[in-house]
Amino acid sequence: MAVEMLSYIERNTPIHRLTGVTKLVCFILWSFAAMLTYDTRILLFLFVLGIAIFIVSKIKLREISFVLLFILVFLLLNNAAIYLFSPQEGVKIYGSSTVIADFFGRYNLTLEQLFYQFNITLKYFTVIPVALLFIVTTNPSEFAASLNKIGVSYRISYAVALALRYIPDVQRDYQSIALSQQARGIDMSKNEKLFKRLKNAASIIIPLILSSLDKIETISNAMELRGFGKNNKRTWYSARAFQTGDYLTLIVFTLILIVSLVVTFYDGSRFYNPFV
Amino acid sequence: MGFLKLSIKTIVAIGIGAAVFIILAKFAAIPSPVPNTTIQTSYAFLALMAIVFGPVAGALIGFIGHALNDAISYGSVWWSWVVVSALVGFLIGLAAKKINIESGKLGTNKIVTFNIVQVLAQGIGWFLVAPLLDILIYAEPANKVFVQGLFAGVSNMITVGIIGTILLVAYGKTRSQGNSLHREM
Amino acid sequence: MNKTVIEFKDYSFKYHSQIEPTLQDINLSIQEGEKILIVGRSGSGKSTIGHCINGLIPFSHKGDTAGTLNILGQDANTLDIFSRSKMVGTVLQDPDGQFIGLTVGEDIAFSLENSLTNQKEMHSIVKDTAAMVAMEEHLSSSIHHLSGGQKQRVSLAGVMVDDVDILLFDEPLANLDPATGKSAIELIDTIHKEMNKTIVIIEHRLEDVLHCDVDRIIVMEDGRIVADMDPDTLLASNILEDISIREPLYVKAAKYAGCELTANMKPAHISTFDVNRCRNQILSWYNQFAAASFTSKSERILELQNISFSYGSGGKTIENVSLSIEKGEMVSIVGRNGAGKSTLSKLICGFIKPNEGKILLNGLDITNDSIKQRSERIGLVMQNPNHMISKHMIYDEVALGLVIRGAAEAEIKERVEKTLKVCGLYPFRNWPISALSFGQRKRVTIASILVLNPDIIILDEPTAGQDLRHYTEIMEFLSELNQHGVTIIMITHDMHLMLEYTPRAIVINDGKKIGDTSAVEVLTDSALIQDANLKETSLFELANRLGVKNPLDFISRFISFDREAKQKWQ
Numbered sequence A: 001m002a003v004e005m006l007s008y009i010e011r012n013t014p015i016h017r018l019t020g021v022t023k024l025v026c027f028i029l030w031s032f033a034a035m036l037t038y039d040t041r042i043l044l045f046l047f048v049l050g051i052a053i054f055i056v057s058k059i060k061l062r063e064i065s066f067v068l069l070f071i072l073v074f075l076l077l078n079n080a081a082i083y084l085f086s087p088q089e090g091v092k093i094y095g096s097s098t099v100i101a102d103f104f105g106r107y108n109l110t111l112e113q114l115f116y117q118f119n120i121t122l123k124y125f126t127v128i129p130v131a132l133l134f135i136v137t138t139n140p141s142e143f144a145a146s147l148n149k150i151g152v153s154y155r156i157s158y159a160v161a162l163a164l165r166y167i168p169d170v171q172r173d174y175q176s177i178a179l180s181q182q183a184r185g186i187d188m189s190k191n192e193k194l195f196k197r198l199k200n201a202a203s204i205i206i207p208l209i210l211s212s213l214d215k216i217e218t219i220s221n222a223m224e225l226r227g228f229g230k231n232n233k234r235t236w237y238s239a240r241a242f243q244t245g246d247y248l249t250l251i252v253f254t255l256i257l258i259v260s261l262v263v264t265f266y267d268g269s270r271f272y273n274p275f276v
Numbered sequence B: 001m002g003f004l005k006l007s008i009k010t011i012v013a014i015g016i017g018a019a020v021f022i023i024l025a026k027f028a029a030i031p032s033p034v035p036n037t038t039i040q041t042s043y044a045f046l047a048l049m050a051i052v053f054g055p056v057a058g059a060l061i062g063f064i065g066h067a068l069n070d071a072i073s074y075g076s077v078w079w080s081w082v083v084v085s086a087l088v089g090f091l092i093g094l095a096a097k098k099i100n101i102e103s104g105k106l107g108t109n110k111i112v113t114f115n116i117v118q119v120l121a122q123g124i125g126w127f128l129v130a131p132l133l134d135i136l137i138y139a140e141p142a143n144k145v146f147v148q149g150l151f152a153g154v155s156n157m158i159t160v161g162i163i164g165t166i167l168l169v170a171y172g173k174t175r176s177q178g179n180s181l182h183r184e185m
Numbered sequence C: 001m002n003k004t005v006i007e008f009k010d011y012s013f014k015y016h017s018q019i020e021p022t023l024q025d026i027n028l029s030i031q032e033g034e035k036i037l038i039v040g041r042s043g044s045g046k047s048t049i050g051h052c053i054n055g056l057i058p059f060s061h062k063g064d065t066a067g068t069l070n071i072l073g074q075d076a077n078t079l080d081i082f083s084r085s086k087m088v089g090t091v092l093q094d095p096d097g098q099f100i101g102l103t104v105g106e107d108i109a110f111s112l113e114n115s116l117t118n119q120k121e122m123h124s125i126v127k128d129t130a131a132m133v134a135m136e137e138h139l140s141s142s143i144h145h146l147s148g149g150q151k152q153r154v155s156l157a158g159v160m161v162d163d164v165d166i167l168l169f170d171e172p173l174a175n176l177d178p179a180t181g182k183s184a185i186e187l188i189d190t191i192h193k194e195m196n197k198t199i200v201i202i203e204h205r206l207e208d209v210l211h212c213d214v215d216r217i218i219v220m221e222d223g224r225i226v227a228d229m230d231p232d233t234l235l236a237s238n239i240l241e242d243i244s245i246r247e248p249l250y251v252k253a254a255k256y257a258g259c260e261l262t263a264n265m266k267p268a269h270i271s272t273f274d275v276n277r278c279r280n281q282i283l284s285w286y287n288q289f290a291a292a293s294f295t296s297k298s299e300r301i302l303e304l305q306n307i308s309f310s311y312g313s314g315g316k317t318i319e320n321v322s323l324s325i326e327k328g329e330m331v332s333i334v335g336r337n338g339a340g341k342s343t344l345s346k347l348i349c350g351f352i353k354p355n356e357g358k359i360l361l362n363g364l365d366i367t368n369d370s371i372k373q374r375s376e377r378i379g380l381v382m383q384n385p386n387h388m389i390s391k392h393m394i395y396d397e398v399a400l401g402l403v404i405r406g407a408a409e410a411e412i413k414e415r416v417e418k419t420l421k422v423c424g425l426y427p428f429r430n431w432p433i434s435a436l437s438f439g440q441r442k443r444v445t446i447a448s449i450l451v452l453n454p455d456i457i458i459l460d461e462p463t464a465g466q467d468l469r470h471y472t473e474i475m476e477f478l479s480e481l482n483q484h485g486v487t488i489i490m491i492t493h494d495m496h497l498m499l500e501y502t503p504r505a506i507v508i509n510d511g512k513k514i515g516d517t518s519a520v521e522v523l524t525d526s527a528l529i530q531d532a533n534l535k536e537t538s539l540f541e542l543a544n545r546l547g548v549k550n551p552l553d554f555i556s557r558f559i560s561f562d563r564e565a566k567q568k569w570q
């Protein structure tokens, strides 16, 4: 039942040393830039920069390979779907049609379509390294403190902290329920009949959900007993103070966002059109 | 933002709810009669939580749960669908007062109300909002995203309809009635 | 100039779902700076009193109250839960309800964060407090990866940082190894003396708590206070015996010998206890009996060969452990908190797979068998009951295994009801598990395994949180099964339990087997005691003080007498 998940990978690199707040803000700025633009030049620039940052972080590809594999498959399918549904989308956007291969009906392969799909793919590739980095280099303990610092109310920040805190717990509950049911004779393997398997799955899911609802009760009791919510603010054990590096990084990323927006919308369109 | 001064119990419900949402999405896919497809139980759970804890909790569980799940399993967040999860949680939560599950009794008419609300909420979310956001953010072809939304919406409506209802009934049963327990020798 | 900090007057409480009140006619006042111990059978309402003090009743558990409760001079009804949290710090009984932070450090800091302590100060307080409970090296470990006992230490630290007047500990010792339990009690004593706090301890391990002075002991039975007196007077009386709560062993021995105890013999501690006044009686009593004997077995049923295991990428949690268990044996596994005992039990049942080594059952290799296959032979009662319970109702939970195995309905009913009786749960059979006390919940999990009649039963701390009566009933039932050939492996921190029921003990330390010998010899090997954080029982000290030449013989005669005496309960 080992499903892999991304989690914090401890290293000592300039990226890790940045505070969670900086990384969170930069991640948001970056996502905005990548989301709004369709300008190939900007996307390429962001992509290369993203890879560079990734290298600095000393995260090894093998540590995240399972996600990368998944993403590649997803992109492949997504591209196929786009082509299937709308083979002339590129022509519509770029306003010209350069056919490079003749297929039946509207499935003519055009240079514009290829370029459009290349851009979509590139767009994912600009966001992914940075998003991945954000996840594997930010200590989850610090994350809630960061959310609070950028203005999210501490109650909601704490809800996020609780979610992070309880993922492994709920996972363990899930496994212990499954284990203790197996230890009393339920067969969870694939060789059971479908209806039995449905019933078995339900015999884990329902107790898991009901016990989680009980858990909500016990945990809110414990938090109340230990004084959560008595003030309008709270301090954070794991928050970290800003260093020069943090200010610099923030300035650089803000500039990147501004520049990419200016370049993108300079000609009044999100798309960079090499076909005119 | 007075409504955001949530009670501690709601905060915990959001946190734990998001964690359970993620675990369900990752581990607890139920095998379905259609080969090679599984039934996602996480939205049925989201619906239950929205009914028990109300719209704000529903929205935040959908938002945090979906965003974190995307992040830790795929390394990037599919924002358009995250927003939809939040919206679905919120809309279903609007029926919380009417259904009032804490009162214990869960009659047929409440189950019908629940299902009407969930179908409406998911319809708005998956058929309308999800495709529009995909077009806006990712400039994906319109017909592709609408078909995707249709597919996701219908399958979620069915699972929430079946599993969500089962969960609701199971939860209703655990609300023990007052003055009912005594030692039987 | 004593100030009353807690005062119950004609107080009673009924949980919303119950018909009868759980607490009745409670009259209790606790003065500033007092240290109070509450004892009582499992389900007698101890935790419920605790909840009334810390405010969970009425804020979280709804119900009807009558009478008055004053805390620090204020009517409890007028206080909200935050003002309560500034007055009372609580260590809850259920370990899962206690932890909020992601890491040890964060969890200890939790209430400091809420009171806006600045970060630098917070770090130093947390460090100091963690050092007091010997967890300073684990500040950045995730709570999730701690052993049962390590968790308990963190929860102690979590309330010690609070600046509150009243500290409430609900079974602080339940999962601690003997030496750590002793230091936890000393720690609580230090807090009591140096910070002048009022302390309320709820605990079944009376003798361990009495290691340091307490001012008064409150005895509860069925929701009422049946005694409220100083320890010496209480121990001299028959109150504890009457409601079958375990008395300190040396007191028990003196009583068996027919001594009339009085309060001025100071029976509260073995060191102050005036043994001279009953020396002759005890000595002549002891000479009348034969020692308990255990028969030895011969057929090997379970064998572990060079087992190693590690969680994730860390160091080895279990390192090259080999052991074998004979058919029909009753064996203890002992060792300090975090030694790897629970891990070992999970390896045997297949919940986790060893990285190296083989497990043999009846000579056949089962290392690759599934949990289900093993479960037909081996049953495991896990340390934390919450990890096993999956049904809403008690009856259904206990019946689950039989239902899965397709037993006939009538047979299920008969077996379940019989097991529920053994575990003292029969009156509650139609209750939801959520309405049970913690000790009752643990018994549900024991029942759910006993009902399946496995060949080998592994119990992880079966008696933690149980009173003497239930403890004896369960243990006697187990030894009866044992006589019929069932093999029983028990993980325990209770040294007397080990001596009483298991001829042989396996000692684990740091994932390695460091001892495998008779239970008695374990407690005479001071190196083993030291390494595994064990402790001699007070009977040793009694025997020494009496000048008995062979203390082991003394203990084994005590045990045989004691078991005979307890037979009368059945």
Ligand SMILES: Nc1ncnc2c1ncn2[C@@H]1O[C@H](COP(=O)(O)OP(=O)(O)OP(=O)(O)O)[C@@H](O)[C@H]1O
Binding pocket: C015, C016, C017, C018, C022, C040, C041, C042, C043, C044, C045, C046, C047, C048, C049, C061, C093, C434, C435, C436, C437, C438, C439, C440, C465
């Ligand atoms: N939430 C609840 N709802 C209904 N009844 C409850 C609830 N909690 C406890 N009870 C009942 O109240 C009685 C006393 O429970 P309590 O937890 O105070 O016992 P306890 O003395 O602490 O026992 P233990 O030593 O096993 O922890 C039990 O019989 C239990 O069934």
Ligand SMILES: Nc1ncnc2c1ncn2[C@@H]1O[C@H](COP(=O)(O)OP(=O)(O)OP(=O)(O)O)[C@@H](O)[C@H]1O
Binding pocket: C144, C145, C146, C147, C148, C149, C150, C175, C177, C311, C317, C335, C336, C337, C338, C339, C340, C341, C342, C343, C344, C383
């Ligand atoms: N799921 C886990 N992941 C990682 N480490 C773990 C896990 N469970 C236990 N450990 C670690 O393994 C070691 C042994 O734990 P185990 O629970 O077997 O101890 P134990 O001997 O049962 O202790 P106790 O008497 O306190 O219950 C401990 O150091 C603990 O921190």
Ligand SMILES: [Mg+2]
Binding pocket: C046, C047, C048, C093, C170, C437, C438, C439
């Ligand atoms: Mg209790």
Ligand SMILES: [Mg+2]
Binding pocket: C147, C148, C341, C342, C343, C383, C460
């Ligand atoms: Mg253990």
